[in-house]
Amino acid sequence: MRYERLLIFVFFTAASWICGKEEATPKDRLIVETLLRLERFDVSGNEKWKGAVQRYVYSQRGQEGYFELVEKFSVQAELPELLRLVETDPTSAQSAKSVQLLFRFGEQKSLSNLLFASTEEKANAIAALISFLKTPQAEKLLARHKALNDPAKTVGKEAPALLSTPQDIDALANSTGNPTKGKAVYQKFCFACHIAGELGIDFGPGLSEIGDKLPKSELLLAIVKPNAGISFDYEGWTIETKEGSFWAGIVSESDHELTVRMAGGVSQKIKKTDIASRTKMKASLMPEGLHLAMSENDLVDLVEFLSVLKKKKVLP
Numbered sequence: 064m065r066y067e068r069l070l071i072f073v074f075f076t077a078a079s080w081i082c083g084k085e086e087a088t089p090k091d092r093l094i095v096e097t098l099l100r101l102e103r104f105d106v107s108g109n110e111k112w113k114g115a116v117q118r119y120v121y122s123q124r125g126q127e128g129y130f131e132l133v134e135k136f137s138v139q140a141e142l143p144e145l146l147r148l149v150e151t152d153p154t155s156a157q158s159a160k161s162v163q164l165l166f167r168f169g170e171q172k173s174l175s176n177l178l179f180a181s182t183e184e185k186a187n188a189i190a191a192l193i194s195f196l197k198t199p200q201a202e203k204l205l206a207r208h209k210a211l212n213d214p215a216k217t218v219g220k221e222a223p224a225l226l227s228t229p230q231d232i233d234a235l236a237n238s239t240g241n242p243t244k245g246k247a248v249y250q251k252f253c254f255a256c257h258i259a260g261e262l263g264i265d266f267g268p269g270l271s272e273i274g275d276k277l278p279k280s281e282l283l284l285a286i287v288k289p290n291a292g293i294s295f296d297y298e299g300w301t302i303e304t305k306e307g308s309f310w311a312g313i314v315s316e317s318d319h320e321l322t323v324r325m326a327g328g329v330s331q332k333i334k335k336t337d338i339a340s341r342t343k344m345k346a347s348l349m350p351e352g353l354h355l356a357m358s359e360n361d362l363v364d365l366v367e368f369l370s371v372l373k374k375k376k377v378l379p
């Protein structure tokens with residue numbers, strides 16, 4: 064395990080040393096802005112453009128538009144940076160985006176290596192990000208990862224929260240948890256899809272005032288049985304294109320194209336003429352069984368955190 068980790072780091076360091084040395088110039092920026100305006104995203108045939116894009120995108124690391132640029136121009140030189148983001152903190156919002164882009168670039172192998180080389184806790188967080196993608200490729204990678212790991216070992220030391228009966232739910236709904244600890248649980252399992260205050264990504268319904276809307280028992284139900292009632296605006300669709308790629312998420316439509324919004328906040332535009340099929344998902348885009356990955360205490364803390372998310376009272 065250690066050895067693998069070391070190899071990955073050597074790879075990151077070497078790759079960023081080779082690709083990212085030169086500083087972006089104002090001219091690079093101008094070239095990129097022009098390409099964006101002209102929607103010329105394939106720069107593979109022009110070394111000057113390619114160099115400008117690489118330097119400029121490198122200079123945008125950590126900035127707001129970074130991922131969009133990497134995606135639009137398919138900047139392969141940023142692959143090590145995407146992997147580094149996931150490896151450094153797989154519970155960050157950037158990691159959710161990185162995982163999606165890595166799949167987009169066909170980097171399943173690197174993710175698989177990263178899963179294998181990571182500590183159990185990190186591997187679980189990375190696996191959760193991959194599971195959000197819901198594509199056949201993502202499922203295949205996870206199945207392989209599961210098969211390689213002894214299932215008995217991947218369950219935490221504390222018993223998971225099972226909650227199979229309504230009585231179980233009532234009992235937990237009457238417990239009081241620690242909202243600060245609950246915030247950490249939120250950050251681990253929910254951030255990629257929901258905004259709570261300043262935390263998280265806008266994909267599913269916002270939860271900043273969920274404590275006003277749902278009592279604890281219904282918050283628990285929403286977590287344990289996401290398929291029981293799917294909010295109308297958040298139904299999931301799967302789109303398959305004629306060239307065989309597969310997208311799953313929330314769809315909005317204009318005359319000529321669909322926009323698929325995915326967990327983690329990445330969007331993909333697809334021309335209607337490129338679509339082979341589109342199918343409404345029966346299940347919620349919110350994964351079932353998230354509670355099985357946490358202890359009962361974690362779940363109580365999480366629900367406490369959610370229940371205190373309320374509209375701020377305006378003081379008289």
Ligand code: HEC
Binds near residue numbers: 195298
């Ligand atoms: C992969 C994305 C994803 C993740 C991860 C996720 N959710 Fe959701 N969630 C959704 C979507 C999409 C909906 C709306 C569709 C539905 O109702 O099933 C939703 C609905 C909800 C609702 C109902 C909101 C309402 O206004 O009625 C609650 C509450 C909720 N989620 C809480 C959570 C919590 C807590 C977690 C973490 C344990 C979590 N979600 C993790 C995507 C996600």
